[in-house]
Amino acid sequence: MRATTIHAPFDIRLSEVPDPVIEAPTDAVVKIVAGCICGSDLWPYRGENKITPGSRIGHEYVGIVQEVGADVRTVRPGDFVVTPFVASDGTCPNCLAGFQSACQNLVGIGSDQADGGQGEFAKVPMADGTLVATPGVPDDALVPSLLTLSDVMGTGWHAARSARVKAGDTVVVVGDGAVGLCGVLAASRMGAERVLALSRHESRQEIARQFGATHIIAERGEEAKAAVLELTAGVGADAVLECVGTDQSFSTAFDVARPGSTVGFVGVPHGVELPLRRMFRTNVGLAGGMAPARQYLPELMADVLSGAINPGLVFDAELPLEDVAEGYKMMHERRAIKVLLRP
Amino acid sequence: MRATTIHAPFDIRLSEVPDPVIEAPTDAVVKIVAGCICGSDLWPYRGENKITPGSRIGHEYVGIVQEVGADVRTVRPGDFVVTPFVASDGTCPNCLAGFQSACQNLVGIGSDQADGGQGEFAKVPMADGTLVATPGVPDDALVPSLLTLSDVMGTGWHAARSARVKAGDTVVVVGDGAVGLCGVLAASRMGAERVLALSRHESRQEIARQFGATHIIAERGEEAKAAVLELTAGVGADAVLECVGTDQSFSTAFDVARPGSTVGFVGVPHGVELPLRRMFRTNVGLAGGMAPARQYLPELMADVLSGAINPGLVFDAELPLEDVAEGYKMMHERRAIKVLLRP
16 A cells, blocks of 8 residues: 655655554454545654654544454444544553543554554554544535534644633634634634634634634734733633644743633643743643644544534645645645645 | 741851831731741752842741731631741632732732741731631641641642542652642541552651651662553552652652553642653643632541641751741751741
8 A cells, every 4th residue: 555654854755564454353454545644744744853764644534444453342344433543452541530631551643653644555453442432424525514523623622622612712822724713713612712823824724713703913023922911800711722743832922821820732842931020920831732633523524524623624635645745745835734635 | 926937058047137017007017936948948048949048948937926017807806827838818719719910910928029928017008808717816836737738738639639649549749848738648547448659768758658648669760661561550649749849750750650640739830840751642732820829728627627638747947037947957958848837
């Protein structure tokens, strides 16, 4: 089969690789219907993360189960499934507590141990603990939204949950990438009265509005802080979603959080120094991390199937799998927010 | 009147100072029944904080209201009151949200603007927003426990609340000072099934046990971590209270926190570098800060008056106010956990 491999910075190829086969009795093999490129795939692409030449890449996909091992109970051939970006056993204490992303037997998708999502087929380890099937094979129009549940929508949802968004809140979302936009959608879906999206890109502002942003703040740094404080009578936001991961974005997040609130963070932190003394003084907490996408899948899947949310709008480009290298280029050059790939 | 002043490191004096008088119509004057020395008073005492020679010190006391300004509504002369360690207006958005320690008009007790608690009398600003009166004048035996509500018990409670302790939890408390011990009591009162107190001092272990600690862990660092993991099947504690504020204590706190849990912190951080990447990976959050003692006062006062909690046990020494300098010496030399002062 064909799958995406990375060989050096900016060197993405569609390569011939062995077909996946069931090895453990808990494995499943899935025929990929759609995969996509994640913002975090751009780190190795840009050479910011170490690359093992020829390694597989991509960790988001949906597909149809082809074959399952003898011990798999919850999915069967023909099921349409969403695969979260990490595989989890579903039975360890961390999984049982809903933190499948800290599973004691965690396996990253798109790693040595589990095929990536930018290919034709994928073997999924610990299928029962990992995959969630739709009630029937969904309409093709729902595929983009279902695909977001493998990562970005679950991650945006986690930011909002971690920030303890509740009905009536004023929420600030820092970051207008696919995750930040999904954070806007999550906050809105959780009943936030005002959702303030920090964004200076018109195409992203437009999606933010469609996702429920009531205010767009195009300023940055001190000016963004001033804008939020003006909108909140000088108090700050009830909840803040940090969806970037840089020192500046964290700083802005704490700048606009009201005393006693929580910054929910899901951007992998890069070079961040937390303002701990200030957190002490203002009682602004920090919660979040790698999203337990698996935890949220049943709930968010129901919302997608009912039409309550349409996170698939974050995909503003769709390419055939052959053009995967072009997809990376588009995202790197910010010509696309998020690229969907069809094998 | 006489009140405690600090002149240089290790130079504590009982000095003659002007009697407090009502200036603003929202002021009250309180005759101090009991005050005490806080662990944080030891920072200037040891020269770790800057000292203005001759400045007042001490921020914990209870007493009898002597006189109130024309606008004071909630307390009147003769009332026995607890004064939290910061004065708050009770009407700003942060106070209304329960974070009086982030009041927009915050005044520190024992500062230029409000008399300290290690003296004979104290003027209290914003009396209605700050003071809480007992239903009648309480039995003298209850004075130590009521006194802890001005700071250490409220702070220990805040650590447990911030860490989201719930019934049935396994809780680790890092720190065996008065605040840590009150954290043990708080966790126990909140229904924790197991409270693991990190302590290597026998007298403190004994109080921890009286406060509900089910396990004493005398080890530190890696060995403390191993002990907690062994007691929790390798998973870690459901909630962790950080009641010290050093880099090592924070490190231990994150070492023993299970994925998805929260470290509640109330120790003023000194030179702490947070393990942000690790927090991301394990979804261990951080919440807390300067305790809104005022928020918890009504609830904790009821618990003290009913005998449900007896936090006054943290006082293992009582001195007349004249001996305040000796009190500091005893705490500095760790001959006392916490010293109560009677004017």
